[in-house]
Each structure stands twice: as structure tokens, then as C-alpha cells.
Amino acid sequence: MSAVTPVLPQEIILAEPRGFCAGVDRAIEIVDRALQKFGRPIYVRHEIVHNTYVVNDLKERGAIFIEELDDVPPGATLVFSAHGVSQAIQKEAERRGFRIFDATCPLVTKVHVEVAKLHKEGYEFIMIGHKGHPEVEGTMGQLDSGIHLVEGVEDVARVQPSQTELLAVVTQTTLSVDDAAEIAAAVKARFPNVREPKQQDICYATQNRQDAVKVMSGQVDIVIVVGSPTSSNSNRLREVAKKLGTESYMVDSAEELQAEWFEGRQRVGLTAGASAPEILVKAVIDRIKALGAVSVRKMDGIEETVKFPLPKGLRMDV
Incomplete structure (x- = not known):
């Protein structure tokens, strides 16, 4: 008897939109501009965004990530992460006289x-x-x-x-x-009289990426989400696919993909959390192609045009 040839992935379907949102773009650019303008090191309270690749890249270029303000030397430049900080931390950082740039998502x-x-x-x-x-x-x-x-x-x-x-x-x-x-x-x-937000607080990018996964899940045999374990919105993408009955995995990099996930699954859905860069998506595509996929198709989806301004002191026109 001859061995049964396993069914390998044939097609990769890319969710649209996926990856970086405007808030993440802005936060990373704030650290970039601060490094260019003031030189290394730049101190960042908490990971600027929840992505291992992004954080390691910025570390190599001179960003130092801290949790406690005691770890920031006097007179240093400090960036608050995209997630925002409490009033107590804001006031204490100001009291200590740091040069502060706030990368909190608008x-x-x-x-x-x-x-x-x-x-x-x-x-x-x-x-x-x-x-x-x-x-x-x-x-x-x-x-x-x-x-x-x-x-x-x-x-x-x-x-x-x-x-x-x-x-x-x-x-x-x-x-x-x-x-x-x-x-x-x-x-x-x-609480029937509770006041609800005029517009829901969940951000447009989170909503769009989840909606894209909902559409994609019915068209594929497996969903791969590119994102770090600490990324809330990336974890939610994996959960959305799973709740719809589609097997789903989240990976921080292409190296985490396991060949057995793809056995018997011809159509692979691929998306990325709002803090995951496209370079990681491309590496995952290459790895799945090496496992047998021969085509890549991008879904129709919402084109995001939102852009948030940089803080004063880092804009090129200031």
C-alpha cells in the first residue's frame, strides 16, 4: 500500500484590514522622532505597543523600556506608551522634570x-x-x-x-x-439609567479587524493571527475565529508555525493584530508557502485612512 499524501495548504487569504492601526503608527513614530531629535537613550514607560518585534527593534535603536519612574534618570526624555497612564504617573513624571511625550492613543x-x-x-x-x-x-x-x-x-x-x-x-x-x-x-x-458612550469606546481598528475575521472565517479552514501574547486585540482576533468554529492560532513570528496545523487544510486565513508589523505577516506568508501554499489572495475590506497628529515638539513642521 502506498502512503496517503497529506493535503497541504493551497491558498492564503489575507484579511483586510490587518496590522498596524493609526494609534500604533503614531506611537512608534513618536519614539522614532524622539530618538532622531534627542539621541539615545529615550525612556519609554511600558512597552510602547504590545509587540515583541517592535519593542526589540526600538531597543536596538536606543529605547529603554521601564515600568517605574525611579528607573528614569533626571533630565531624560520619557515617552508614555500607547495604552495611556494614570494621573498619578503623569503628575509624578512632570514633578521630576522629564521631557515628556505622550504616545497614548487618541x-x-x-x-x-x-x-x-x-x-x-x-x-x-x-x-x-x-x-x-x-x-x-x-x-x-x-x-x-x-x-x-x-x-x-x-x-x-x-x-x-x-x-x-x-x-x-x-x-x-x-x-x-x-x-x-x-x-x-x-x-x-x-442599571437601566446608565449613561452609555455617544460612540462606543472600542476603537475603529479593533472593530474593523474583528469584522474582517468574521467574514474570512467562513471561507477558510484555519486562521492564523500574527500578534504577541500580551496584545489584547490580537488575542481577541483568535477568539473571534474560534467562536465561529474555525481552528485558529496566534503566533509572534513565523518560527512558531507548526506544519501539522496545516495538514488537511487547504485554505489558510491570515490576519494581524493592530500592533503587529507587516514584515511579520510577510514572513508568515513565506513559511506557509514553503509548506505548499501556491497563491495569496487579499480579501475586500475597509480601507483605513485615519491618521493622528504627532505631539508638538516632534512634528517636522514645528
Whole structure:
């Protein structure tokens, strides 16, 4: 008897959009420009974005990533990561006299501004998000108290605000759109008068990438997400595909791909989280081609044209 020839991948379908969003582009460019203008080292509080390749590349060029302000020498240039920081860290960094550039994504800043504005009006907040994520810590750190974190529907029943007349809900920007909607519905059911954001807090890029995976999942046998384990939005992409019944894996680099994943699977869907650069996607395509894929097809999808301005002091026209 002759051995059965395994079915190998034939086609790679690329999600559109995928990869870098405007907030990530801006954050990386802020560190780039700061290195060009002020020289190395530039200190960055927390990983500028959650991607191993990006962080290692910037390290090689002179960025030093820290968590504690005590690790930043006097007079140094400090960049806040795209995830945002608490008021306490902002004020302490200013007190220490660092040259500060804030790379917080403007869509996260929008949430911070909303929290500050409504707090002045007497509101308490329910925040939908993941405990320990730097964006959540930054948003909750906009106030000394009065923000209650819920990670799932079951947490909503345990929330005990001091009053329910002035209550607003805010959301981490990189959550699963469907999960956040389910939790928000539970909040609304318990607190019917809760104030919801005028526009949902989940960012356009997170929404677009999840929508693309939903469309793609029905057309492929397996989904590969390029993203680092710490990346919230990348993890959500893998979960979206899995919930739709499509086998899915997340890889930090092409080296993590395993040949057995592709046995018997002819169509491979490929996407990347908002913090994953296209160079990693290209390396993954090359690796899957080496396993047998012969064609690459890009899906139709939304073309993103959003661009956020750089801070003063780093713009070329200033």
C-alpha cells in the first residue's frame, strides 16, 4: 500500500484590514522622532505597543523600556506608551522634570477626557475591561475612586456603586466587540439609567479587524493571527475565529508555525493584530508557502485612512 499524501495548504487569504492601526503608527513614530531629535537613550514607560518585534527593534535603536519612574534618570526624555497612564504617573513624571511625550492613543485619551468630564458632573463609572491591562490601569487611574471594573457578565451583579442616578459605562478599546456588547447589555439590565458612550469606546481598528475575521472565517479552514501574547486585540482576533468554529492560532513570528496545523487544510486565513508589523505577516506568508501554499489572495475590506497628529515638539513642521 502506498502512503496517503497529506493535503497541504493551497491558498492564503489575507484579511483586510490587518496590522498596524493609526494609534500604533503614531506611537512608534513618536519614539522614532524622539530618538532622531534627542539621541539615545529615550525612556519609554511600558512597552510602547504590545509587540515583541517592535519593542526589540526600538531597543536596538536606543529605547529603554521601564515600568517605574525611579528607573528614569533626571533630565531624560520619557515617552508614555500607547495604552495611556494614570494621573498619578503623569503628575509624578512632570514633578521630576522629564521631557515628556505622550504616545497614548487618541482614542484612549478620548475615554480619559470623558471620564474626567463626567466625574465633574458627579458620575461614577463601570469599566468593561481586563484587570491588569495597562490601558485599564491608565483609565481607572484617571480618578482616585468611583470606577468599578467588570471583566464579564457575572461581575456586573457584584458591582456596588454608591449611587445609581449618575452612572456611566466606559470600555477598554481593544475588547471583543461581541463580548463587550454582552456585558454592556447586562449593565443596562441592572442599571437601566446608565449613561452609555455617544460612540462606543472600542476603537475603529479593533472593530474593523474583528469584522474582517468574521467574514474570512467562513471561507477558510484555519486562521492564523500574527500578534504577541500580551496584545489584547490580537488575542481577541483568535477568539473571534474560534467562536465561529474555525481552528485558529496566534503566533509572534513565523518560527512558531507548526506544519501539522496545516495538514488537511487547504485554505489558510491570515490576519494581524493592530500592533503587529507587516514584515511579520510577510514572513508568515513565506513559511506557509514553503509548506505548499501556491497563491495569496487579499480579501475586500475597509480601507483605513485615519491618521493622528504627532505631539508638538516632534512634528517636522514645528
